[in-house]
Amino acid sequence: MATKVDPQISQRVRELGAGDLNQCYHCGTCTAICPLSEGDASFPRRVLRNIQLGLGDRLVASPEPWLCYYCGECSDSCPQKADPGETMAAARRYLISKYDPSGLAGLMYRSPAFLVFFTLLLGALLAFFHLSIHVGKHAAGEAPFPSHWAAFAWIPYETIHLVGLAVGGLMILVVFAGLFNAARLMLKAHGGFAALRRYKVADYRRATMQLAHEIATMKRQGDCESDPPSSEPWYVQPRFTHGTILAGFVMLLIATTLDFFFVFGLKMQFYAVARPLGIAGGLVMLYGLLVYAWKRMRRATANTKTTTPADIWLLFFLIVLDVTGFALLVITAAGWKGVASDVILLVHSVMAMEFVLMFTLTKIAHALYRPLALFLHFLNAPKAGT
């Protein structure tokens, strides 16, 4: 059965910011120069070809875009300046939009206006609820929070809390749906989920270890940098800076979770552990974020020379969250009360909520899908990444 060529799809991916992929004359330099392209995992040319010809099924089912760390070597050596690296980034956006059943992700990638609009709308909604919290009953006594700007104050905190939990639960479902969707598509070529039965427990254990190792060491990203050896000092190379963001993120996640469980759940003081962890995480992450922002402003490296609204969104959110988080810390410690502190709290809370709610829709979703793709890749190709 011949595969149908569909010119519409390539148009759609191009709207997501693919490089000038029509320049490509299919010499294969990009794949050959790529330190991570091997055997079955053949990219970026094949991914680019699938986009060019609009082989949508094949594109949606390919895990390859997630295996790319965008070192930019392919774009640098492309004799036709077709910018395959950027095409891979666009492919990831396309995939996120395809994994997302709501269709919102695609809309946001294609239309920066919608991204802004949706972010503002959701923000306004969340702010409304935030300002509606009737905080009276909560945290009487030793409220860890600064005083709360409760402009409307009509919804009891418990209700909000319950709704929040419900929304949280829903988010977890959405995340899992996205992951499931991605896994389903990625496995499609191998015979669907049934293919998973082929592997033994030991395979899963090995793949899990490989994934953990990869997350801990970012080795593949390091491979990207090593050839040719980067001229940048190690502390601004992506392997390190991405690592700081990831580590900071994880540390903050743990700290917040500890807070949630101990302070809100068990009503226990747990600051001694959570707060230093949070501070460290915030600082470490802030470093990475600032380096990234600085590089994007200077268009210093291949992967920062094109900046899409989605990139700005993510950087903006993380930086604002990080900075306002520290501000809150200071405010809490100083016991400072006032309008400004209320505003900061509002911004931090609203954006944090938004960040969580939009997790599967924005660029941060790579944190879900890349590990998944890597896991399946390790599962499928035992030698990979060793």
Place this chain on the structure above:
Amino acid sequence: MTQKRRIGVYICHCGGNISDYVNVEKVADAVKGVPGVEVAKTHVFACSDASQQEMINEIKEQHLDGLVVASCSPKLHMFTFRGMAKRADLNPYQYIQVNLREQCSWAHTSDKIGATEKGIHLLRAGIAKCALTHPLNAIRVETKPRVLVIGAGVAGMRAAIMLADMGLAVYLVERENQPGGWARVTGEQGPEKQNGDQVVSALAERIRQHDNIMLYTGAEVVSKDGSIGDFTVALRLKGSETVSLNVGAIIVATGFAPYQPRAGEYGWGLPGVVSLADFRQLLSETKGRLEYQGKPVRSVAFIYCVGSRQTESETCPEPNAYCSRYCCSATTHTAGLLRQLDAKIHQYHLYRDVRTYGALEKLYEKARTDGALFLRWTPEKPPRVETKDGRLSVLVTDTLTGNEELEIGADLVVLATGMEPRQNEGLNSILKIPESTDGFYKEIHIKLRPVETVIDGVFVAGAAQGPKALAESVASALAAVAKTGGLLKKGFVDLEPLIAKVNPEKCTWCDKCLQACPYGAIKRIHTGEKEIALVIESLCKGEGACVPVCPHDAIEIEGYRDDQIMAMIDASLKEVATP
């Protein structure tokens, strides 16, 4: 040959290059007694001005009638000493150079006695040959300052104008009723972006203005006679009137024939499957929306290499194995024209190798950036064109997509057809220009002499010699003009006299020499009682292919005659008193 020869022999030391290994004085002594040798001397540098002057004086004073210089390779100084002979009023063809350096002293640096001995042998052979020389003069062929150009396509027209610009009279003959050839109907030419029709009109206008060009349309060449510099050609004009022309040279610019696909070849015959030329015409006629047979065209598939690079198969018993050179650039150029007309039309280009060589690469690049998709197939799995749901469907196994079979919906399938040699038996039988294996006219040497044919005075230009793009065709036409100019501009050509000569007494006309000569330089004549062969001096190249085939030793090459070679062999074997 009874008269005693007076030969001067000069042996060069080459400042030691020869004399360090060959005892030149001994060689001189050894040849002093050879019959006919009048002077035998050595010079430190025979080629120096002083030595040359000395030799000239001696030739004149001693009335020498033969000259042998034993020095370096004739490739270096034969012309020097021929010139010197001329200045001494000695016939240059009575000068013989003996290669005593490259083929004696330098090759035998470890054996001085042997080298000296060999030197004597070589010199004796040279003297023996010289003794049998007689004065020869360059063969002067008067040439007529008129040229016949066959074919008034762009190549022929441009050649005609250039010839006229150079001061030659031109007869330009076209079989069709108007000049211009294919360029007239194929629209814009890439990458120069000139419209073929306009190019043709401009050329036609220039031809009209030239007094020196006579254009015959609807005319055909019906006979040709004569040889280089002086041909008589008959034309049949419209209405069976004939004209006889007398020209010095002929340029054949008869162009090509477009390949006609076989029925079913890539869907040929299905509605919507058209040739590139047809499509170009459709494009040039379309204003606004592109439609084919009333239906809008939203997707076009181009199939490359149709009628080119073919392999033999049942359906294709006589394949065109050659690449037609122009089609890749013409098709990628067409992609640009189509895009200009309607950017929304999807284009699929099914190619084998995109041969947009040199600066034509820009056409390919533009086609890609304009959004044309390129798919690569191999002859093992050629694309198939079918009708499916009332639309054309092209199935192609794309090697760029992991050899996957892809299906393309198309409203039009355009076959990029190649060039074929023009079937022109009438003209071929008149001109007798050989064909290459690809069927196009054969040049003498693809690199050295690409516009000359084995028929001296007959040149081939443009696509008649092989597929070419328009600009290339014109360049080749002008190259033919340059060669024609070299032939006709001076009013004569001087040819080497070292050519074949028939001994009428021995010749019995068996036609073996005629068979052997690739240049058509042998002609049968009647002399009184018998038929014999005659060498057409202006056509003979003097390579001697006819010599060994003659059963009666009746044909010889001047300068390499039987008696000379035999004498050389004998002289080179004469014992040398051991030094």
Place this chain on the structure above:
Amino acid sequence: MALPRHKEPDPKILVFSSNAISDPGIDLAGSAHLHYSTAVQVIPLPCSSGVKPSWILHALEAGYAGVFIAACGGDCAYLSDCTDRTSALIRAAQALLKEHQISPKRLKMSGLCSVCADNFVSHMSKFKEELKKLEPVT
């Protein structure tokens, strides 16, 4: 410094070369000071397709031990089928030699291009050895 003469002189070889193609190759052997036997004599002709079998016969009868045709081969400026023609006349000459009870091994041909200096020298030494093995021409 002359080397002592061989006890047995080298067999005499006559080479027919062609002006434009093989003769420059033989020149190059000399320019590069590659050595071959001094018993090799060269007669240049316009093209190797013009060698007459009678010349070959005469040379062998007159005292040459071998005749070598340094053919233009595919590089011939005159004839695209020069090699075929030269081969044909070699066959004719060999038949002629047989008629005269001369070993056809005394005739050799090889295409030599204008830079084939090494080839020429190795042909000469091989031919010399082969000729030494043959009975002398009577």
Place this chain on the structure above:
Amino acid sequence: MNPSPKQAGPDYDVMIVGAGVAGMETAASLGDMGYKVLLVEKKPSIGGRAILLSKVFPTLDCASCIVTPKMAAAAHHPNIDVKVYTEVDGIARNADGTFAVDLHSKAAYVDFDACTGCGKCEEVCTVTVPDEYNYNLVTRRVAHIPFPQAVPKKAVIDRRGEAPCTFTCPANVKASGYISLVRAGRYKEAFNLHLENAPLVGCLARSCYAPCEQDCTRCGKEETVHIRGIKRFFADHYYADHPEPEYGPVEKQRDTRVAIVGSGPAGLSAAFYLARNGHQVTIFESETQAGGMLRTGIPAYRLPNDVVDRDIKNVTALGVTIKTSAPVGSVAELKAQGFQAVFIATGASDEKKLGVEGEDLAGVMGCMAFLRETKIGTMPDIRGKAVLVIGGGNSAMDPARSAIRMGAKRVIIQYRRGRDEMPAHDWEIKGAIEEGVELMLLSTPKRFLGKNGKLEAVECLKMQLGAPDESGRRRPEVVAGSETILPIDLAILAIGLNPSTSKFTGEVPHKHGLLKADTRTMQTADPAVFAGGDCVTGPTMIINAIGHGRRAAFYMDRFLKGEALDIEFEALLEKTDKDTVLAEAKSFRTRSPVLQPTLALAERKQSFACYEGVMTDDEARREAHRCMNCGQCAQCMECVNICPAFCIDFDMRAVAKKFTVGAVVLSTGFEILDPAAKKPLNYATLPDVIDGPQMDRLLAPTRPYNSVLRPSDGKQPESIAFVLCNGSRDQTLCNPLCCRIGCMYAIKQAQLAMGALPLADVTIYTIDVRAFGKGYDEFYEQARGMGVQFVKGKVARIEQLEGGQMELAYEDMEGAGGTQKRKHDLIVLTVGFLPNTDAFKLYKGGDLGADELNYVKEVDPIGEPGRTTVDGLFAAGAIIGARDIPDTVLHAGAAAAQAAAYLERTRSQR
């Protein structure tokens, strides 16, 4: 009808620039039409790049077989004047449509008319450089015939300039020349070469201050080549074999008599070169022995007298008479004796005085007196004494280091400025300190204190450096009240010397005793009197005096023969730019210098024996190999000596020419792209990654090795890869065009490689195979039929593996997909063309159009091939864009037709 009427028209009908395939074809076409053609080629041979190819596609003809007839046709054409080794400097269009052209024929240093192309110069030449005709795969000699098929077949000598060592030497001794001779093991020739510039080889080898070494290009990277050490080696080597000179008086003796006053280096040298020209030379020496300063002024540990004696034999062997103990009173006296010319070379050995109290005490002496007495053995014992040497120049070092050797208890050098200001050579100061000499800086004697007329102590003053004086050095100033007393037994004044010219100052104009002589001719106001050496310049170096001697001899010879003196003495080229040399030495390898052996310090201090040893044969040659041949030709004179046609002439210079021509055709061809810019391919770093032109040389019958061999280890490759499109169709190098020839020549080379190495695997990596010309696709199919593998996929990376193989990476897009790696022994990068932009520099009108890639633009490729934007200036061949030979030949024909039509048009208009 005759297109070149002999009226006052242009000198040539057409000038064609560049004699490659296009130029030769255009020239032959126009020549055949009867036009008078000037064919200009900047290289020494016509033939362009095609002659360097192995065979040509698609017919596999031998390149030489097809190109040499073209070369011969152009060279011997009666209507074509070929000027090789000639550059076009400018082309300007005249109002009448003709062109004014400026050319210059480059100096080949070989008289082309006389050269027979025998190649003997090449055999003896001692310098090798990369052979551009073999694309630098091998080296060639500096004196060379470009390639065996060259037309015209003439030798050319490369001279980039004068080597800095030679240029800097005051006597222009050809250091580069004798170094190259030593490198070649020709020691005697080295010695004889030295005699051409300076006869006192032994003295110089031991005591020359060697300005050459300070200007050595290698100093820019590391330590100088030890030129003097090399000289010492061959001088000692020669003298050991030749206790007497090999020559006697010259055959042709003249009756002209010359008197030379002074037998120092200047006098001896002048005598040597005058006697070589047959003049009767008498040297007058006031001392008892000849040699001047060499004998009395240089301590024995630097220059023993037997060496001086042997050097003097070089001069006396020519029949020069040296009269010792024969002071000359005046020039008039000599003239009266019948000498037609006089050379005054009395040197500068009169001691300067300090002018302080106590200077006449016994124990205060001048340095010359000290050195002289020491060397002739009349110096009293100074063992255990304290010696003070006053002065900071080289002349202070000699007595100080001598005093150490004589057993002085303490030797102090007193200098009024600081260490950095000391004029002595650094190594001398270091050597002195090593041997135990103390420095007393910023100090000066105020007076000498003695008892009974005998020195006992020196009262010293401290100095400080003040404002700079006119010489730029800071002026020393006395620190008031800083007097100290230093007990001293012997004080030696080394504060300078005055010229020893008192006898002549009455007759010869002078300034402070320094005789006034013309700096170019050394002639004084009296035309028969010449002067040179220290008596003209003040104290300098031996080599300076020798230079003066030879220069004076040259002009005295002319004077004596009655010839004019207005010609140049020695025509030197400009000094070679060292940066160019260093930049060219891409693979600059540090070579640690061979040090001259020296005696151990303890031994050195106790004896006047030479402490510098002699290099061994091997060491000297190794050191000679460090020479970078800055000037290319080292002027070792071997070629001059061997050339049977006497056609080598180092005085040759470029000759400018001007012509008027009716039209111009530019056919300057193309440049070859350097694939080094594609870094991952490692062309510049891996020896077995070569480019297409180099592969063609490896495959050519005239190849540098006897087979197709890998450059790195000379092995036959078992697996060869051809990688297409390196830098062509490549936007990263701003070269988007297809090179048009790469595919085809790779296929050709693959076929040839399979023929040469039947067992080798041959793979071609392609994007598209562009076999578009007549017979090309058939040729491609033929290669496939032979078993050449074609892989669709551009090679992106090449890496070296252990064991000599290399691994390349490409996308296996028609196979399994993904990156595939394959091993090969030899990798050939086919490279394409880049435009040759010379044309835009040559044409001075400024209106010569270029296309976007800087090729010469054709105004109308369809209608008017070969025509540029300048009327009458045509372009032929690859100058308007890369193309193969058939297309070049066609285009050249078109350009010829265009030029012919232009000539007809402008001629009828005139």
